[in-house]
Amino acid sequence: MLVGCGSLRWNPWYGHLTWEWKRGLRSYLHPLIFAALYKILALLHLDTPWFMAMAPRLLQSVFAAFGDLYLYKLSKCIFSVQVAQWTLFSQLVNWFMFFCITRTLSNSLETVLTVAGLHYWFFAIQSSKGTSVVSKHQAASKQSHPSRKLALLIAALSCAIRPTSAVTWLYVGLLDFIQMKSKCRFVFLEVIPVGAFVLAVTTLLDWWMYGSQVIVPLNFLKFNLFSSGGDYYGTHVFHWYFTQGFPSMIWTFLPLAVCGIVKSREWRISGLIAWVLGVYSILGHKEFRFVLPVLPLALMFSGYCLAAMSQFKRKNLHEKRCLSRLQLSVILLIITNIPMAFYMSLFHQRGTEDVMYYLSKEAQDGRVKSVLFLMPCHSTPYYSTLHYNIPMRFLDCTPSDNQGTLDESDRFLTSPSEFVGAVFGNLSSFSHIVLFESEERHVLHLLLRNSFHEVRRFFHSHFKVDRDLQSSVVIYSQRDVL
Template identity: 35%
Template sequence: MRLSWRWLLLFRLLNASLLRTSFTPDEYWQGPEVAHAWVYGYGHLTWEWQPCVALRGVLHPGLFAVLFLFLDSPALVAYGPRLLQGAIASVGDAAVYRAAERLGGPSAASWTMAVHLGSWFQLYCLPRTYSSSLEAVLFALALEQWLRGTGARLRSVGFGAVAVALRPTAAGYWLALALYEVVMATRQGKLQRLVWEFVLPGFLLAASVLALSTLLDSLYYGEATLVPWNFLAFNLLNDGSALYGSHAWYWYATEGLAVTLGTYLPFFLAGAFLAFRSLGRAALAGPAVGTVAALALLSLASHKEYRFLLPFFPLFSLLSGAGLQRCNDACLRRAGKAAVGVSWPLLSVVFVPQVVAALLFCVVHQRGAEGVMSHLRAQPPGTAGVFFLTHCHSTPFYSFLHREVPLAYLDCSPGTGSPQSRFFQRPLAVLGALFPEAVPVAESGAVPPAGEPLRPCLAERSALTARALPEVFVVWASLLRKEELVSQWLGANGYELELEIQDGIWSEGPYGVELWPSFRIYRALTRADANERLLYLRDYKVLVEDVQKDRQLESSLQTENVFLGNKPILFLQTDGMDQAKWSVPRRYGHRQEGRPCQGQLGPR
């Protein structure tokens, strides 16, 4: 029985709906966030979108911009792009099924789809709004058309050209595949026919697609812009992506494949061996050569990521499915059975770890970022907005809140001395520069100097621009454990812990790898909360003893911190030597005053 696309669509929509974790920031910041800014008029564009840099093209976020034209509910705006990507992923699933059926019949198609749909890494990544996820679907469609033969290969090139427009590094695959076909045609004496029937038409088609993409990018940036060239020059020629981390040149061939394939790895190697043993004869030989070349190109860059392997998973599924089918048949023969059916012990060893990993990473690990935004959607901030004291881009932004209030974070645009790096050197000094109205709690020292940005046009992003205190601070919890004065600073300025959200099992935070990381949400006390707290202190006769006894006032007004258990810090203001008032700092530049204290003042 053929597998219906409707079932694949339902499967991927369910996959997308259950996904509640984060992987890398590009999922939010390079697709839905950009589209949100275009359609709704507010959002945040990262440094890559500056015209002087122009590393990103409009094609991918344009897909979500079209979707946003029909949405306005915060929940639908947040999760609609993921559902759309899930639906698109099902089209790629169907293409993988047709390709496997064409190669080996219904039995091979069943094994391939079991591998493909059961892959923990694809369950984890395919519904995410990465350009790599869309590239994987285009690769699947191109591969399926390629396997149909000469008549359909121009359509294959068309899908490939769109993939190159999305991510220029995809060009490595297609150039290697074209070269392979030329070599094979030369050996067979069919070069002239190949040139006229495939090479020239394919080149014209690809050039047309890329020219249209370049036109759209140039219209957006307001000047002639070659985004693919900018992208390749920055990431490969200049190795600019190394600022996000570096790996050895062989990382994809070792750790990358081992982690993403997991228990499929030995069967993938068996299938790959069969493909390369039949170079020039096997249908998958050309795509296999192209994939090796593409991985070699990606390996030239110091920065490597697991998700960059995602576009090749349609081919990996075909190879792994073929290897697993052969192994299953061998296990049945060894058990004295006909090579029909399945070996359940083998399947348990292969698929149970994949399912466990999928559940862990899709539902549990690193769910804090989306949890923070879900909480803010449920209890939206007022006009004072939110400030994120976390690694930059640690959470989604406007596309997950869909509320026009100020949102800000510690910028980490490339260069030396970014606001983020300076903050983690001297948190109190940077907080004082960002929020000059705030009450200091200790001597903060000088603000670390700003360094040189990657480009002069990014200098503004490196500035510590003064602003009003927000209504909400979202804080990476390890910061408060490492820098206890930051916790006191929050309390001193009228912020109370509202919620702590666990992020996962481990995380690589600003202080290295840590276990059981979490986010903390602090919200400013309202006027009513402040009055209630003042009455609480007065009614329980929290007395303070002479604060002037052992110290000399530098002025006629002195502020002292007062703690009560885990209650937020309040203040005592002394005027002269005998008068005092309770006061609660306010986030709008003034204090809510309480009643005069009774008794003498003094340190707690």
């Protein structure tokens, strides 16, 4: 995404547009939020690299706080205050929610909007059932409760940011549509007007920003669903979300969530979780963040189970025994989630961010002229952390229309030395080269031959994830730069 940095008055707009934007797969609605934030920082003369890197994260943290609030309200609406309190505890303690929800991913905002939309949707349902005897006029008005329209608006915004959010809202809408008396009223006076309004606004925004007539949801569906374009970045077995992905996300809350589902018999929400996991399982390319919107819902059932344990403690004669069971559960959840949350957020794979902070400081002193990243594509935050108009180059991984064609990233990992020699030849056009320690030994002779030497080494990871162990990130610089 293009970014602006007011400190470079001579050329305030620069950056890199990834291939998704060139193919019209992303809407500008989500980036517009952070672009507005950047503009505010510029007007306040706070557009320094540090503020420009931290401000979006702080803003997303505010969004995450609203997500916590609406999860509390949703749990209270469906169950009770006590369940809501334990749900909030589960949400705040869960390691993956702590790790992911404050990141500026579209999935994070989608999760917040999904929870908020579900709150207003179920609040409308509860309100319509609030009184048993009402007049015909009152009954008609309750069928069009304002909260339901607000829920539809939030759902439409969520789908505009990530079209796959329609998977969630298709289930929610159809489940209640079957039981509605005024089906035509719901479709023609609520769903279509709200959906058409949001689609029109976002489409006009995208047309203006792209400079051409682009329909992002259609392009998104064509690439990810009809052509399985996402499979280019790897596939998993069908059952991955059920056996590995989601259990890793919910972690030690899983037994409590299953217990809560069975005890509560709230099949609408539990069915929604199963539906989303099932639909996403059909797609070959799978990632943890794709199913993030249903994680808070699963944690709500954990809250139900914990609330049931606390109520059982009060009623049972063996109070001490029940109290110890609840306390042990809470202690187990804390010691299995909190350390993991801090480790994954503060230490695991932090080298790619540390290296950008270092380059940003060096660029401020004029010691960085150009950078080459010899690492898998999109490994670093790139301009979003550097915030200086310096030429940078990373290995491209744009999906090829020809199956079997390797991109630059794969070609480099297959044969690092041969690839660098063939594609870049003389490396003297770069002042700095960044790479993982796992590939360093393969191209070290080329670096030394071109007068590069190591200047910094940053810790990255203690264990491998999907590639060879990338234990550290190394920066090499030409000697005449220092």
